[in-house]
Amino acid sequence: MRCCTAGALRLRRSPNKYMTYPNLAGQFGSDLTVGKKSDFPAAKPENYKIGQAGIFYVQNAKTYISHLAAGTSLLLSGSGLTDPLTSESFVKDSDGSLWLALYQRCVHLGCTVPFRDDCVSFKCPCHGSHYNVDGEYLDGPAPRSLDRFAMSFSGGSVVVSTGTLNNSVPHPDNTTRIIPVPTVQCSAS
Numbered sequence: 001m002r003c004c005t006a007g008a009l010r011l012r013r014s015p016n017k018y019m020t021y022p023n024l025a026g027q028f029g030s031d032l033t034v035g036k037k038s039d040f041p042a043a044k045p046e047n048y049k050i051g052q053a054g055i056f057y058v059q060n061a062k063t064y065i066s067h068l069a070a071g072t073s074l075l076l077s078g079s080g081l082t083d084p085l086t087s088e089s090f091v092k093d094s095d096g097s098l099w100l101a102l103y104q105r106c107v108h109l110g111c112t113v114p115f116r117d118d119c120v121s122f123k124c125p126c127h128g129s130h131y132n133v134d135g136e137y138l139d140g141p142a143p144r145s146l147d148r149f150a151m152s153f154s155g156g157s158v159v160v161s162t163g164t165l166n167n168s169v170p171h172p173d174n175t176t177r178i179i180p181v182p183t184v185q186c187s188a189s
């Protein structure tokens with residue numbers, strides 16, 4: 001599994017975001033159109049399957065697109081939900097589904113984190129950090145939840161702003177967790 005501890009990105013701090021640079025058009029670090037919305041069909045967390053339902057890897061953007069179906073059961077409601085959705089870079093679509101663009105890099109020591117269909121979650125092979133379908137921290141040594149890029153829609157296409165990284169999503173607790181913890185056990189490998 002590829003590891004990227006050697007500072008592949010240089011980061012500049014701004015109030016709530018970290019910006020990557022240089023920002024070359026069409027390359028990682030810029031706004032990248034990663035496909036049409038229809039290329040990323042939504043699913044409920046328990047039905048996520050890499051490349052088929054809910055979760056999709058986009059190599060040139062170093063991103064997992066996570067697309068939660070409308071009607072997914074969430075643990076929060078009202079402002080208790082909308083505030084963390086905003087601060088954690090979720091994008092709400094007109095059909096009620098929720099989108100995220102998760103950076104592939106483990107926030108512990110930088111390994112690329114695979115999505116495991118058998119765990120319906122992300123499990124880092126290096127030291128075991130474990131993250132839910134929306135990147136929320138589950139267990140392991142990671143100091144926070146997975147980082148996420150800003151994303152938007154342009155017509156029917158999905159755009160990931162790989163120059164704008166939200167790397168300040170803390171461990172959730174019982175009052176802030178958005179998605180229920182998976183019920184399946186996840187082995188080390």
Ligand code: FES
Pocket residue numbers: 106107108109110111124125126127128129140141142
């Ligand atoms: S790099 Fe992922 S758990 Fe250490």
